[in-house]
Amino acid sequence: MLSVQIEKLIKSTSDNIKQWETLFNLASHSHYSALIKECALDDVVATIKEMDMLIGSLSPELLNLVNIRVRKHPYTTAYCLFPALNTDNVIAYLETQGIVKSYELAVVYDNDKFSIDVSSNKVSHVKGDSTQGASYSGCYLLLEFENGTSKVWYMDEYEMHSAFDAWQNKVFGGMDVFNNTLEWAGFALILRALKTLDMQDSVISHPVLPVLKSRLTSYYSDFFKYYKEANNDKFASCVITSQYVSTEGGELEEALKKLDDIIEPPANIIVLGQHNRQVSNEDTEMNEASEDQCEFYNLDFGVI
Amino acid sequence: MSLSLQEYQNLLYGKLTACKGQFDAYLSENGYKLDFNTELNYVYQIVMSGLNVEYSFPYTPVESVISSFLKAAKIGLSLCPTEQLCFLKTEYSESSGQYVTQLGLGYKGILKLAYRSGKVKQINANVFYEKDNFQYNGVNSKVTHTTTVLSKAMRGKLAGGYCQTELIDGSFKTTVMPPEEILAIEEQGKAMGNEAWLSVHVDQMREKTLIKRHWKTLCPCIYRDSVMNDPMLFDDQDCQHSSNHQAYEEQFESAYSREAY
Numbered sequence: 001m002l003s004v005q006i007e008k009l010i011k012s013t014s015d016n017i018k019q020w021e022t023l024f025n026l027a028s029h030s031h032y033s034a035l036i037k038e039c040a041l042d043d044v045v046a047t048i049k050e051m052d053m054l055i056g057s058l059s060p061e062l063l064n065l066v067n068i069r070v071r072k073h074p075y076t077t078a079y080c081l082f083p084a085l086n087t088d089n090v091i092a093y094l095e096t097q098g099i100v101k102s103y104e105l106a107v108v109y110d111n112d113k114f115s116i117d118v119s120s121n122k123v124s125h126v127k128g129d130s131t132q133g134a135s136y137s138g139c140y141l142l143l144e145f146e147n148g149t150s151k152v153w154y155m156d157e158y159e160m161h162s163a164f165d166a167w168q169n170k171v172f173g174g175m176d177v178f179n180n181t182l183e184w185a186g187f188a189l190i191l192r193a194l195k196t197l198d199m200q201d202s203v204i205s206h207p208v209l210p211v212l213k214s215r216l217t218s219y220y221s222d223f224f225k226y227y228k229e230a231n232n233d234k235f236a237s238c239v240i241t242s243q244y245v246s247t248e249g250g251e252l253e254e255a256l257k258k259l260d261d262i263i264e265p266p267a268n269i270i271v272l273g274q275h276n277r278q279v280s281n282e283d284t285e286m287n288e289a290s291e292d293q294c295e296f297y298n299l300d301f302g303v304i
Numbered sequence: 305m306s307l308s309l310q311e312y313q314n315l316l317y318g319k320l321t322a323c324k325g326q327f328d329a330y331l332s333e334n335g336y337k338l339d340f341n342t343e344l345n346y347v348y349q350i351v352m353s354g355l356n357v358e359y360s361f362p363y364t365p366v367e368s369v370i371s372s373f374l375k376a377a378k379i380g381l382s383l384c385p386t387e388q389l390c391f392l393k394t395e396y397s398e399s400s401g402q403y404v405t406q407l408g409l410g411y412k413g414i415l416k417l418a419y420r421s422g423k424v425k426q427i428n429a430n431v432f433y434e435k436d437n438f439q440y441n442g443v444n445s446k447v448t449h450t451t452t453v454l455s456k457a458m459r460g461k462l463a464g465g466y467c468q469t470e471l472i473d474g475s476f477k478t479t480v481m482p483p484e485e486i487l488a489i490e491e492q493g494k495a496m497g498n499e500a501w502l503s504v505h506v507d508q509m510r511e512k513t514l515i516k517r518h519w520k521t522l523c524p525c526i527y528r529d530s531v532m533n534d535p536m537l538f539d540d541q542d543c544q545h546s547s548n549h550q551a552y553e554e555q556f557e558s559a560y561s562r563e564a565y
Contacts, residue, residue, distance in 0.1 A: 108454055118430045119449040119468065138454025149426045156454045162504040192508075199415035201424070218386045 002028060009041060013048045016060040020048060027068040031179075035070040038079040047081040054215050058208055065089050065216075072173030074227055082177055085216065087186030091143070097209065099202050104142040105186050110134040121150040136160070139185035141193060147202050153193045155185070163188050170227045191220055309355075312362060316351060319370050320344050327377045336380030346383040347373045350392050351405075359394050359403045368404040375407045379417065389413035411512040414519045418469065421526040429467040429511040429518065431486070434460030443521070446476045456507075462486065465510055467518035477525055479518040486510050 002024055010020045027036055047068075055062040066083040073080050087105055094100035104123065108114050111128030123142050128134065140154035155163070164184060168174060178184040194217050197203055198210045307315065327340050351369055354360025361369060372392055376382070381389045390413045397404045409417075418424045432438040432449055436459055439448040447466050453459060465486055468478040493501040493509070500509055 114454075115450060115452050116454070117450045118432075118436075119428060119447050119466075121426075121428065137458070140454070147425075151426070154454055156456050158456065158504040196412065196415060199412065199419050201419050201422075204416070204419055214387060221386075 003037060005041070006036070006044065009044055010048065013045050014052050014056070016052060016056045016063060019056075019060045019063040023063060023066070023068050032070045035079050036068070036081070039070065039081055040078060043078075043080045047083060050219075051083050054219055055212070058212055058215075062093070062208075062212065065093060069177045070175065071171065071177050072175045074170060074173040077173060082172070084177060085187055085190055085220070087141070087183075087190045090190055094143075097206065098146050099200070099206070099209070101144045101146050103144065105140075105182065105189065107136045107139045107182050107185050109136050116140070116152065116154070118152070121152045123152055136181065139182075139189060141186070141189040143193070145200060145202060149200075151193075151200075153189050155188065155192075160185065160188070167224070171224060191217070313352070316348065316366055316369065319366050320348060320373065323370055323374060326374055330374065330377040331380070334378075334380055336377075338377060338380065338382055343373070343377070343383055346385065347392070350383065350385070354394075359396075361392060361394060361405050364394055364403050364405040365400075368406065372405050372407040380420075381409075381413050381416065387412070389416055409516075409519070411515045414515055418519075418522060418526065423472050423526040424522075425470040425472050427467065427469045427515070427518075427522075429465070429514040431465040431507050431510045431514070432463050434463045436460075436463070438463065440466070440478075440480055443478055444476060445478065446470070447478055447480075462510075465514045467511075467514040469518070469522050471526075477518075477522055479514070479521050481514060481517060486513065489513055 002021060006024055007021070010017055010024070014020050024036070027033060051063060051066065055065065065085060066089075067086045069082045069084045070079050071082040072078070091100055091103045095102075104125070106125055106127075108125065109128060109130075111132055111134040113124075113126040113128065115124040116122070121142070123140060125140075136157055138154055138156040139160060140152055142150060142152045144150045160181075168176075178187060194213050198213045203209050203213075321344065324340055327338075327343075330336075331338055347369065351361040354362050369392070373383070376390055379390075383390060383392070385391075388410045390410055391408050392405055393408045394403045395406050396402075415427060418427055430449060433451070433456065435453075436449060436451040441447060447468060449466070451459060462483045464480060464482050466478055466480045468476055470476055490501055490506070490510070500506070
C-alpha cells in the first residue's frame, strides 16, 4: 500500500502516475520498504523527474525497466532512491520488440559444470550442488537474438568484486542495494551489454532502442562518475572541465596534472601554432596507445 | 597569427557555419541523418574545451577542424561525446610542421560502420589465455576458442587476442594479435596514465584494441570503393609497423595453427 505522502508526490510531480504507483507499490513490498519512507521528499521528487525525463519521454511503459531501490548517500549517509536497471525487465522488453529470442543470466560457481565457446558465443552450464556453499568464479549474460546470432558478456570474479566494490562503497554508501549476487551480476552485465547493444544489426534501425540505450548508459555512467570522482583525492581527477573531456581523455588529464607547473598563457589570447614543437621518432610510434587513451579513458560505470 | 579569444570564437563559428552546404550534401548523398546545428555545437564545444591545453584543438589550423567535422558527416557518425562513435584528436603533421586536428574512429564507431554496411552478421573480439583451448585457422576462417573457467587466475597468462567477423555470406575475416603486441600497446597506455589499463577490466581494453586493429582488414572488405577507405580514417602510425605485424603474425600462426598441435 502506497503512503499518502508518496501518492501525493507522484501526482504532483509526474504525468506517468500509473507507472510510478506500480513502481513504488512493488518497492513497498520489499524488505527495504520501510527505508523508502526515510528518503527525503526532495530526493523522491528528483528521482521521479530524472527518470521521467530519461525514459518517460520515450514511452512511460519503459519506466518498468527499473526497480526502485534504496541506497545511502556516501557523504551524508541519508537514505536516497536508486533506480536500478532490472535485467529481467530489460530483456523482456527486448523480447517484445523482436530483438531478443531468449537469454541466460547466471553466476558460475566452482562446483558447476561450465564450458564457454567464446568464439561462437555458446555456453554450457550445469549447476552443481547449491548446498555445498562453493565460491563463484564469474558470471555471464547470454543473449540469443531473433536474427539467429548470439552474444555472451561475462566477468570473472575479480571484475565482479571490483565493480561491486566501486558501486557499493562509492555510490551506495555501503548499502546492499541488490538482493543477491545474481541480481547484482545482472545489473553489471546489462550495463556492459548496453554499451555495444545498439551496434547489433536489428537494433540499429529500431525507433526507440538506440536513444534509450544512449540515455541509460549516460545516466548510469554520470551517476557512477559523479560519486567516483568526488571520492577521489587527486586534484586533477576531481576537476571536471566539461562533459567533453572524454573525447580527449588522458591528454587532458595529463595537462591538468601539470597545471601548477605550467606558466599559463593569457587566457584570452590564442596563438595558432604556438605549441608547435619538434617531435622525435618515438612520438610517432606511440599513437596506437594514445588513440586508445583518447577513447578508453573512462571506466564508465566501473564495469567498462 | 595571434587572435583574441573572441576573434577565434568568431573565426571558428564562421567557418563551421559556412560549411553547412557541404555537410548537408554529404548527408543527402549517403542518406545519413545528422543534425547540422547539433553537430556544430558538439565540435565547437570540443574545440573550445581544449583552450589553454597544450597541443590541443584551438592551436591547430581551423581548416583541419573543419575538415574533420566534414569527414564525420561524410561517414555519417555523430561527434556526440557521450556516444563515443568518433572523436577529434590532434597529431603532429610532419608536412606542415604543426599540430593538426584529425578525426579518429572509436571502437563503437567502427562497430556501427561495420553493422551499418549490411554485410556483417557478427563481430567478436576476445583475448585468450594459455590454458584456454585456442586454435587459429587462418585469416578467412573462424577461430576455435573455448574455456571451462571464467576466472583469469585459472586460465594462465595472456596468450593473445583475436577479432573475427562473420559476414552475411557466411565467410569469416579474422585478425589476430600476439600477446607481445597487445602488451606493448598496454604498456604505452599505462605509461600515459590511463587508469583503465591498470584495472581488472583490462581485457575490455584489449578487446577494443583488437576491434580497432581488425577494422584495417575488415573495412576494405565491406566498403570497397567508398569514402570509408579514406586512409585518414585508419591509424596511420600503425601502418609503419607493418613489417613487425608480419613477423608477429607469422610467429603467431606457427604457434596456434592446427599444424602446431
